[in-house]
Amino acid sequence: MKRAGFSTKWLPILLLLPQLLIIAIFFYWPALHAVTSSFYLQDPFGFGQTFVGLENYTHLTSSVEYLKVAKFTVLFTVLVTFFSLALALLFAVKADKVLRGAKTYRTLLMWVYAVAPPVAGFIGLLMFNQTWGPLSDLFKFFGWDFTLGVNYFDTAFAMIVVSVWKQVPVNFIFFLSGLQSIPRSVREAALLDNRSGTRRFWDITFPLLAPTGFFLLITNITYSLFDTFGVIDTLNKGEPGNNPMTLVYKVFVDGFRGNDLGGSSAQSVILMILVLALTVFQFRLIERRIHYT
Amino acid sequence: MAQVSLDSVRKIYPNGAEAVTPSSFHIEDGEFVVLVGPSGCGKSTLLRMIAGLEDITEGTLSIGERIVNDVDPADRDIAMVFQNYALYPHMSVRKNIAYGLKNRKTPKDVIDAKVAEAAAMLNLNDYLDRKPSQLSGGQRQRVAMGRAIVRDPALFLFDEPLSNLDAKLRNQMRIEIKALQRRLGVTSIYVTHDQVEAMTMADRIIVLNGGRIEQIGTPSEIYHNPASTFVASFMGAPPMNLVAGELSEGILSFAGLDVPMTVDHRGPVTLGLRPEDLFIDAKGPIAMEVDLVEELGAHRLLHGRVEGQQLTVHLAKEIAAKTGPLRLSCDPSHLCLFHPDTGKRMDVRHKATPQARSNTTVESKA
Amino acid sequence: MTDISAHAHAIAQTRKRTWFKLETVFDHAILILGSLLMLLPLLIMLQTVTTPDLETMKLGPTFTIGTELDDNFRKAMFEASGFSGQNTGMNMLKNSMILGLGFALGKIVIGMMAAYAIVYFRLRFATLAFWLIFTTLLLPLEVRILPSYEIVQQLGMMNTYQGLIIPLIASATATFFFRQFFRSVPEELIEAARIDGAGPIKFFIDILVPLSQTMIAAMFIIMFVYGWNQYLWPTMITTDENMYTLVRGIKQIVQTLEGNNIPEFGRANMLALIAILPPVLVVIFFQSWFVKGLTESDK
Incomplete structure (x- = not known):
């Protein structure tokens, strides 16, 4: 708050009202509702509900299918996060280094940010097309008969590739801006102290990028968990069947298609707790980061 | 033009810190008074209370014949020059100077005349259509002065107006401000931590330390007869x-x-x-x-x-x-x-x- | 200082002279490879929209540019798929525009108002309001999607633009962003304005909004792209084909690839291109604003 803030009483309330109203109706109410309905069993035909306590949760933890989805989600998240960050860092370091064409490279490497996840999924369908998809052709050359949507592993592979492709640009933008904010004098001092470019990168540049990296780590985990919905839905062609899916996708499938509102809500609550934990972790990192700089 | 009187004016922040202990002084019409002291001594808080940007916890403040404790800053008939100029970055120099008058619903021809007059006085004629970012530090400070002058206020308030300028410019602007104040005859209160500015510009100096007034006097009195070891060591280089x-x-x-x-x-x-x-x-x-x-x-x-x-x-x-x-x-x-x-x-x-x-x-x- | 940096440059220069070519070539090679990876799908799509579907089905993407561009464009924009015959490309484009613009505009207006109230007023419950608003940053829409859907249904907002847009606005990203920015605006500006006789509304309109221009532009781009690219929420809220957005429609586009004897690659890829182009062009043209907005929002 500003020291010399206005002391008008009604105006700030009026200014806050739309925001508060919207979040009350479309955020707090649904979030609360998700929590409460996770303790109830919904009648599939819409005739009332019965309180079942933690049954929805215990049912989940003992469900083989749910555990399988959870396992896939973890693996998916780890791989997508790792490869998106690593590739983006590589491109950012190179784009920061070259003198010629830096701006063109920047544009070419970031435009995919604006592609919607399901459209990215659609692009995946083209690239992995069974008859002539360039990537399927490439794999066929190495003797790997790629069958998207049929083979569990192949489909999972495609999901990861597409999700990484879609996420590299955001990470690239952040890493590049992080690199460019390293003071010139620090780089020059490093240049005097160390002959080896590789060593300079790991000793100086990489630690200075760490705050950006931590921030992106959380962002990428959140992305892998939630924002990849469109990618997965498109690559599954709307028919999950035996294909791989993530936890968020399962919330949607169970609740919206399977009409298992209680189970779906319990899954939502588990995800909420997961996100909250991530956010608390992130805030603590940001606190550390203030001390760091 | 106006006199300013503070009667046991005190400031306690919501966190309980007492920024200004009950302080009283009287400023004559047309007088140039400098509040000086180290950072954190309460001089800015005192000035901001006079401006109405900070609430007065206790005591009464009057400008002219009026008690203004609860009067909005805009209605206190004051003008203020800030340390970092506080120019509106998206407005031209002309608009910056005219903004206060415009808000007062002054007729357009009067605004134009006053802006022209102030610009001439401050050598800003060639810069009226520039944005603040295109001006040097000294010019920006002049624009801030212009903004104060056109309002014909009863009281000028200066909050460390020169501390963002380099040493040479500071000397020059010091003289300009003092000359301008002499010419306009407007009562002025000037806050600084620089004792040279205090000595050279003031009719009277108020030395503050730890939220308390240490001494009030002419520069000569303060210099030759300091009231305490604090004043003795703070004033003079x-x-x-x-x-x-x-x-x-x-x-x-x-x-x-x-x-x-x-x-x-x-x-x-x-x-x-x-x-x-x-x-x-x-x-x-x-x-x-x-x-x-x-x-x-x-x-x-x-x-x-x-x-x-x-x-x-x-x-x-x-x-x-x-x-x-x-x-x-x-x-x-x-x-x-x-x-x-x-x-x-x-x-x-x-x-x-x-x-x-x-x-x-x-x-x-x- | 200058001595040292000049010296450093000299060292760099002598060191580089030996490695100059190999290292630079390697750097560029990586960047070109990366750019191609990003660009390749776009090139394939561009090629197929000019080619007859039969040819694409048999040969896949080639290096020849065909003559079917007009025809595919016409099919994509003005011919409808689905049952109602209403979801032409044109119609979906219109809906996407409304969603993107409406979402960006709503988010910015509401966010700025709330941020202004929190930063510039002495408000007793400001801290409470702050926490109420910023808790929304913690939980993405995806985890509360079903109850949100139910509410929209109960309010009778299914298949309406308000039902599409307003619930998406229920998070505080823009509010948070503008709060950060307002806090960085020098304190003296509001003080000067108050002495100049500007009230809260005047200060907002005369000073703060013009001052925030760049920030508004940056936010607008990010929010437009975000709104345009929404998928899950429109999928649930719009069941009426007349209300489909391009991104929502992608599912149907995929199905046209599956169902037909000859998959309509030309038409499908054209629609996908149209779904990609507006946000991509906005991001490319307003790159510096967009990057600024994106990277500063986390501070």
Whole structure:
């Protein structure tokens, strides 16, 4: 708050009202509702509900299918996060280094940010097309008969590739801006102290990028968990069947298609707790980061 | 034009910190008053209370005949110049200057005339259509002045207006502001932490420390008769020498110097000596070991020790100096005495022929 | 200082002279490879929209540019798929525009108002309001999607633009962003304005909004892209084909690839291109604003 803030009483309330109203109706109410309905069993035909306590949760933890989805989600998240960050860092370091064409490279490497996840999924369908998809052709050359949507592993592979492709640009933008904010004098001092470019990168540049990296780590985990919905839905062609899916996708499938509102809500609550934990972790990192700089 | 009166004005922040203890003073119509003190002494808070940007916790503030405690800043008939200029970055110089008048629904032709007049006064004619980002620091400060002038306020408030400028520009703007204030005759309150600005610009200076008023007086009073060791060490560059002396039986003694004087005090005392009140005297009573000669062109400063206490001496440029031992004398009528515990100034009545005994003391020692 | 940096440059220069070519070539090679990976799908799509579907089905993407561009464009924009015959490309484009613009505009207006109230007013419950608003940053829409859907249904907002847009606005990203920015605006500006006689509304309109121009532009781009690219929420809220957005429609586009004897690659890829182009062009043209907005929002 500003020291010399206005002391008008009604105006700030009026200014806050739309925001508060919207979040009350479309955020707090649904979030609360998700929590409460996770303790109830919904009648599939819409005739009332019965309180079942933690049954929805215990049912989940003992469900083989749910555990399988959870396992896939973890693996998916780890791989997508790792490869998106690593590739983006590589491109950012190179784009920061070259003198010629830096701006063109920047544009070419970031435009995919604006592609919607399901459209990215659609692009995946083209690239992995069974008859002539360039990537399927490439794999066929190495003797790997790629069958998207049929083979569990192949489909999972495609999901990861597409999700990484879609996420590299955001990470690239952040890493590049992080690199460019390293003071010139620090780089020059490093240049005097160390002959080896590789060593300079790991000793100086990489630690200075760490705050950006931590921030992106959380962002990428959140992305892998939630924002990849469109990618997965498109690559599954709307028919999950035996294909791989993530936890968020399962919330949607169970609740919206399977009409298992209680189970779906319990899954939502588990995800909420997961996100909250991530956010608390992130805030603590940001606190550390203030001390760091 | 207006007088300003503060009666026991006090500021306590919501967290309980007392930024300004109850303070009272009166500023005459057309007077230029400088509030000076180290950072955190409450001078800005005091100014901001006068401006209405900060609530007054206790006491009354009047501008002119009006008590303005609860009056909105816009209605106090004041204008303010800020440290970082606070120009509206998206408006041209002309619009910046005119904005206050526009909000007051002044007719357009009047606004134009006033802006033109102010621009001429401040040499801003060529810059009226530029944005603040295209101006130098000094020019921006002039625009901020222009914004204040066109309003014809009863009171000007300056909040460290020159501290963002380089030294040379600061000297120049100091003179400009003072001349402008003389010409317009508007009552002004000026906040600074720079004692040179305070000395050169003020009709009267108010020295603040720790939220309390230490002293109010003309620059000459403040300089020659500081009310406390704080004022003595804060005002003047280099500051007044403060050394430990001893008072007994109507005699003040310090390092071979013995001055008879009448004071209601016995025992240790803090002695204040301006560097320019000390002079080289081969037969002087004070033996100083000079460590460093600071060459300043127009004069020299000698830094050294007398009986282990730091002392600075001001020398005219004609007088040569070098490091090593040196003997000094001083004009005892310029001595100040402070209470060793409270730091408050003690009243002194000098006796006649102060040097007589000291010389003999020196000789007997030598 | 200059000595040191000049010296450093000299060292760099002598060191580089030996490695100059190999290292630079390697750097560029990586960047070109990366750019191609990003660009390749776009090139394939561009090629197939000019080619007859039969040819694409048999040969896949080639290096020849065909003559079917007009025809595919016409099919994509003006011919409808689905049952109602209403979701032409044109119609979906319109809906996407409304979603993107409406979302960006709503988010910015509401966010700025709330941020202004929190930063510039002495408000007793400001801290409470702050926490109420910023808790929304913690939980993405995806985890509360079903109850949100139910509410929209109960309010009778299914298949309406308000039902599409307003619930998406229920998070505080823009509010948070503008709060950060307002806090960085020098304190003296509001003080000067108050002495100049500007009230809260005047200060907002005369000073703060013009001052925030760049920030508003940056936010607008990010929010437009975000709104345009929404998928899950439109999928649930719009069941009426007349309300489909391009991104929502992608599912149907995929199905046209599956169902037909000859998959309509030309038409499908054209629609996908149209879904990609507006946000991509916005991001490319307003790159510096967009990057600024994106990277500063996390501070």
